Amino acid sequence: MADARQTALSEALSEPVWPASPPLFRIAGVALAVALLAYPLVFTGTFSHHLMIMIFLHAIMAQSWNVIAGMSGQISLGHSLFFGLGAYASAVLYVKLGVTPWVGLVAGMSISALVAAAIGIPTLRLRGHYFAIATLLIGISAQIIFQRWEWVGAASGIWMPIERNNPWLAFQFHGTKLPYYYLSLLFCTLSFAVVWFLQRTRLGMRLLAVRDEPEAAASLGIDVAWHKVVAFMISGAMMSAAGTFFAQYVLVIDPDRVFNLELSVLALLMVVLGGTGTLWGPALGAAILIPLSEFTRTWFGGTGGTVDLIIYGILILLICIYQPRGLLSLVTERLRRRVDTL
């Protein structure tokens, strides 16, 4: 009797927590990678490149929001703060000191992580809405401060000088969007790697425990507040990298663009739409919303600037009421049911 129980236990323990992906998934993964790498060579139009770059950029933002909301269960409504910090950190270093944006990228990420800690330590020990409101207030405060800060160009922002001789060192490419395409794809892949890795490490496991059962996690000796702060720091650093990339892509930044509340809204929406806490949900959200946004802006022209936001708002509402786990769960639940019946 005791033996049987012991073998059952050891069998259960030896079973991998994350089952190996079925071969079908691996083939699909390889096909996706090949398709994404070949895409810009097949579709050579500038707009088709731009669209994909925007999708990758927003997928990074969504993954960043996914880390704080999906992995630790806290809702940030001011994620534009980190986007702006990343954009400004690299731009200011480049324009004022001539430091390459690659260093600016790291500087922005470090600053963002520190700022995230400074916000998170007092607010993340309280209940969730305190944190949500704090981030909303800080996101808007950052926009106000940068609009009035003369040294960084106040409301008119920063124009990056054109540099043609050393495109890789200066992180700016003229005439072709190909380098931007592959860089954004690389950044996007890295952001996926962070989430993939987090889901499989002890830190990620503890974060999930903190999200789902804070009391139980605390009783097991997990420092709940500190884990949320760490998640927020990682999330802030990721958003900051997206900001730096955006600054180097458009080469003109101003507070209304990079600290806009709309960026925080977008990050939230892509994740909630696709599936919070999942690896592929944010990408799905970005792949649906960014083309929608680009096309409504083309169809409705200047005045249609808000049509996409109306649709977004209604979409969030519907998702929250009818499918709070996101669109991806429609697929995964069906797959799981099929696997169970087999």
Added chain:
Amino acid sequence: MCVKLLPQPDICMSSDVIIQAIVSGLLMGLIYALVAVGLSLIFGLMEIVNFAHGEFLMLSMFFSFWLWVLVGLDPLLSIPLVAAALAICGFATHYGIVRHILKAPMLAQICATFGLAIAIRSLAQFLWTPDFRTIQDPLVAGRIEIGGIFIGQPQLVAGLVCLTAFIGLWLFVSRTETGLALQATAQDREAAAVMGIPTDRMFALGWAIGLACVAVAGSMLSAFYFVFPDVGINFALLAFVAVALGGFGSIMGSLAAGISIGLVESLGGVLISPSYKSLIVFGLYFAVVLIRPTGLFGRY
């Protein structure tokens, strides 16, 4: 009397300016308080933060504006109409949205009202363009002078109306049977349900009353403030600070907090810098969160 200013220490300013700032801060604070109390009431009842609160304020300002443009009804007279319209919005919000997410995780609760806010704000921009509008010569206009202090008459009337609405709300909640049922639901919804209180209807009532308060503040504001689709954001942010300061769910806390915020904002604008006055108020939120997260009067 001579008061030194922080940005320009060599300029001396008269105490009149300070008193002026106190009076206008007080009057504005009453409006903030009425906006905040709606938020606080809704939170106290069902622990849901209404992120669309500012957008409902904006809607009520537009209601009042269009009633003036199309029917010629003054904002002061259209208060009951706007309040009724917003109360209906409150019922609709509860039965259409909030009711379905009461038991949902916090993520869905926050995102739902946030999504509603985005939809309403963008729809307003689409329908009415982002232009700033004002109501020309309303019933009460101009200003009165008392001992060198100027008080805008619309602001004075707005402050008085808001104070009256506050007293009415307080009497309703503490003196009537429905009000007591509302309080009981806020304290313990299961116990209230056992006692035969229809909690779902109480929640809907909470939304209706909360948004009616916003409507009163909105119609009063429209008489002297710009009406535009983004107008709600700043008021909502101040209301969040007020609710944190006064304590989530406390009515009297909202009044005290709203007035304090009005004072801090207007004194901060005069003494420190007008362009950072909202940042000074936001700073209050962090002071509260760090020192006394339950607020001045509130429960956790």
